[in-house]
Amino acid sequence: HVVTKKPPTPSPLxxxxxxxxNMRILVTGGAGFIGSHLVDKLMENEKNEVIVADxxxxxxxxxxxxxxxxxxxxxxxxDITEPLLVEVDQIYHLACPASPIFYKHNPVKxxxxxxxxxxxxxxxxxxxxxRILLTSTSEVYGDPLxxxxxxxxxxxxxxxxxxxxxxxxxxxxxxxxFDYHRQHGIEIRIARIFNTYGPRMxxxxxRVVSNFIAQALRGEPLTVQAPGTQTRSFCxxxxxxxxxxxxxxxxxxxxINLGNPGxxxxxxxxxxxxxxxxxxxxxxxxxxxxxDPRQRKPNITKAKQLLGWEPKITLRQGLPxxxxxxxxxxxxxxxx
Ligand code: NAD
Ligand code: UDP
Ligand code: UDP
Numbered sequence: 001h002v003v004t005k006k007p008p009t010p011s012p013l014x015x016x017x018x019x020x021x022n023m024r025i026l027v028t029g030g031a032g033f034i035g036s037h038l039v040d041k042l043m044e045n046e047k048n049e050v051i052v053a054d055x056x057x058x059x060x061x062x063x064x065x066x067x068x069x070x071x072x073x074x075x076x077x078x079d080i081t082e083p084l085l086v087e088v089d090q091i092y093h094l095a096c097p098a099s100p101i102f103y104k105h106n107p108v109k110x111x112x113x114x115x116x117x118x119x120x121x122x123x124x125x126x127x128x129x130x131r132i133l134l135t136s137t138s139e140v141y142g143d144p145l146x147x148x149x150x151x152x153x154x155x156x157x158x159x160x161x162x163x164x165x166x167x168x169x170x171x172x173x174x175x176x177x178f179d180y181h182r183q184h185g186i187e188i189r190i191a192r193i194f195n196t197y198g199p200r201m202x203x204x205x206x207r208v209v210s211n212f213i214a215q216a217l218r219g220e221p222l223t224v225q226a227p228g229t230q231t232r233s234f235c236x237x238x239x240x241x242x243x244x245x246x247x248x249x250x251x252x253x254x255x256i257n258l259g260n261p262g263x264x265x266x267x268x269x270x271x272x273x274x275x276x277x278x279x280x281x282x283x284x285x286x287x288x289x290x291x292d293p294r295q296r297k298p299n300i301t302k303a304k305q306l307l308g309w310e311p312k313i314t315l316r317q318g319l320p321x322x323x324x325x326x327x328x329x330x331x332x333x334x335x336x
Pocket of ligand 1: 031136
């Protein structure tokens with residue numbers, strides 16, 4: 001009985017002429033809000049193969065349903081606090097709950113995701129020589145004493161508060177990125193994302209835009225947390241995805257602020273949602289949560305100069321684009 005050793009089967013994708021210069025891209029947190037829109041954009045390019053690793057804590061397969069079964073797409077149920085072995089060229093590292101309700105739900109887990117999760121993704125990047133992009137946050141500026149915030153500002157963060165698992169977690173994640181870069185020569189990119197909104201946000205995740213839109217559609221009062229004069233700057237998700245891809249493909253490590261400089265008080269936001277979605281709803285002031293930043297607005301000079309990027313969609317244009325998606329998921333749409 002002679003055992004003939006079979007030669008390894010060549011991967012049809014890797015070896016086809018069509019895919020010769022293909023790029024294999026890992027998106028952690030790709031089943032979430034921003035991640036799934038990023039996957040949609042990456043999949044438009046026929047040279048990209050996309051692998052999503054997600055534990056479905058705040059994301060869902062539903063966000064990726066159009067890609068499940070596609071030959072250039074793979075979805076792995078995986079918690080990034082555990083090591084991950086895949087062979088990739090680029091890593092978009094988004095995995096981390098972003099809404100205060102969810103990141104405060106299990107704060108120790110949020111820290112593990114930011115610290116151990118980011119270290120695992122850096123270990124992976126180091127082993128395979130991949131370029132890695134971290135989605136950090138404007139929360140690294142804390143309750144900022146500089147306004148608008150530039151990337152040079154070091155921030156004003158409470159290290160022991162209820163938001164610290166997220167803010168400080170992301171700050172350590174940024175530190176890890178730079179230490180792996182300096183010590184091991186990893187190619188890194190850091191985006192500091194300011195509040196982003198759009199279709200597929202979790203309906204009841206407590207973030208202000210999703211709250212107000214769901215409340216308006218249900219005919220409930222819009223809950224402005226006191227005092228209502230605190231500000232945020234809201235970026236539409238397609239603009240954000242465009243910025244993330246430019247940052248990954250460009251030559252600058254960052255950190256680079258990505259956000260829409262249009263700044264609104266929460267009372268103004270409520271008025272705009274009321275006007276655009278349901279003029280008959282009322283606005284009520286409710287209690288706020290601890291350590292709520294009083295103001296936030298990105299200085300995006302760097303993104304403009306280094307990435308040629310700036311947001312195109314205003315708040316008034318973007319809010320109505322969420323309406324149909326929310327109506328469908330709330331079972332209110334004729335299309336549902
Ligand atoms: P999201 O909660 O919709 O997505 C996060 C995804 O990560 C989800 O699919 C979730 O299941 C997954 N995840 C969480 N913990 C994980 C773990 N341990 N292992 C594997 N997967 C895990 O949030 P989003 O708004 O899409 O945010 C994406 C990224 O952008 C996050 O890193 C967030 O910190 C950052 N960011 C978002 C905003 C914003 O306004 N949306 C602002 C600043 C920064
Ligand atoms: N790691 C991973 N996938 C890889 C390579 C590494 O998840 O392909 C993890 C590894 O388990 C480790 C972390 O990344 O916990 C950091 O890796 P590094 O090589 O920097 O550190 P070391 O393994 O030497 O502790
Ligand atoms: N907020 C509000 N009503 C809500 C939810 C939030 O007025 O129903 C306020 C909150 O106090 C904060 C702002 O909206 O000042 C943004 O909150 P969000 O949780 O969306 O994001 P983050 O605080 O992380 O920027």
